[in-house]
Each structure stands twice: as structure tokens, then as C-alpha cells.
Amino acid sequence: SHNKHVWGRAAKYPASLSLLISGFAAFAKTPACNMNYVVPLGRGLIWCHAGDAFLGVKELTPTYRKRLIPIGLFAFLLGHVAFSTAFNLTSGFYFVTAIVAAVAAILTFGGSYIFKFEIPLWMRILITLYSFTVTFTAVSACYLYAVQKTVGGLLAMIGALFLLFSDTCLSFVYFKEWRANRTLSVLELATYFAGQALIALSIMYV
Numbered sequence: 001s002h003n004k005h006v007w008g009r010a011a012k013y014p015a016s017l018s019l020l021i022s023g024f025a026a027f028a029k030t031p032a033c034n035m036n037y038v039v040p041l042g043r044g045l046i047w048c049h050a051g052d053a054f055l056g057v058k059e060l061t062p063t064y065r066k067r068l069i070p071i072g073l074f075a076f077l078l079g080h081v082a083f084s085t086a087f088n089l090t091s092g093f094y095f096v097t098a099i100v101a102a103v104a105a106i107l108t109f110g111g112s113y114i115f116k117f118e119i120p121l122w123m124r125i126l127i128t129l130y131s132f133t134v135t136f137t138a139v140s141a142c143y144l145y146a147v148q149k150t151v152g153g154l155l156a157m158i159g160a161l162f163l164l165f166s167d168t169c170l171s172f173v174y175f176k177e178w179r180a181n182r183t184l185s186v187l188e189l190a191t192y193f194a195g196q197a198l199i200a201l202s203i204m205y206v
Helices: 002-010 012-029 035-060 062-091 095-114 121-148 151-175 182-204
Strands: none
Touching: 012 035, 012 182, 035 062, 035 182, 062 121, 062 151, 095 121, 121 151, 151 182
16 A cells, blocks of 8 residues: 555656646647746746655655655745746736635644644744645636636636645645545545646646
8 A cells, every 4th residue: 555655656757747748738839828827837837847756756765755745845835836926927916815825824824733733833834835825826816717717717727726625635645644545645636637737738728
């Protein structure tokens, strides 16, 4: 069971690479697309790919697990900063998105104690910042669709919401050690890949 989990996580790297390639292929197919959207979104895909690389190596080298988790988490955080930049440059900034993200961050910090995450204070602060960022990304994508009403906006919104759900599941897998929960692991992986794919494909329609 443990070996299956290890190789399942390691397999995320080539899958993530394929999503990165899909994003650039979508750009190549639509050269007239909005560069204010494409450039930061492409950077986001690269950062998320780097995050997958760190977390994949983590499973193959358990000795460095505690070091690689925050590094991978920080790479994903930068990825979401890039995604939210793309969404806000395209739709404009709406202050409510930041308020919703701040509420989510507060709930995350409190929830880390309620659910008894066995992590140091600096990690609680990091996941709280990450929660703000990923929620801000998701709500910004919702605002993008509300403003544009385009297929690309819809794909970005669904993709960002999938990533928010996936990261929520992943927090329990990593910090509560719920690895044995097969349903949770499947949901986390499925929504992660679907979310990344939809965001990458949104390049063609925004």
C-alpha cells in the first residue's frame, strides 16, 4: 500500500509535465490570445510543475520529506500567485476576492488546531498564507467568468475551484497522515489533474 502511494505520487511528475506542455500547445494554437493572461498563467504552470517535482522526489527520498514538503508548497504558492495575476489582469481586481481569501486563511489557521495538525507554527503560517493565495485564485477566477462570460473564463473558474478542493484534501493527507483513505487520495489527484488541465486549456478561449 505504501509503495503504491509512493509511485502514485511520483507519477504526478510526468502527468504534470504533460499539462505544462498542453498549456504551451494551447498558446501555440492560439497565437493571438491575450498575453496579459498567457504570460502569468504560463509561469503558474511552470511553478506548479516545479512543486510536483519536489513533492515527487519527497516520496522517493523519505529522509528529506520534511524539507521538501514546504519547498513544494512554496512552489505551488508562487504558481497560484501567477494564476491569480493572470485572472486579475484580465478581469480587473475586485476587493471582495481578497476579503473572501482572508476569511478562508483565518479559518485555515484555526482549523489547523481544531483538526490537530502536528506541524510547527511556521508551517501553520505557511499553510495559512497558502490558503489565502489558493482561495484568492479561485475567487478571482469566479470573478473573471462573471465579468467575461467566456468559455475560457468558465474553464478557469472550474479549474481553480478543483485546485482549491484538491489542496484541501491534500492538507489532510499530509498533515493528518490520512494516506490510507483511498477515496480522499483519488479525489485529490483527480481534481488536481482536472483543475490544471482546465486552466491550461483556458488559454485558448480567454
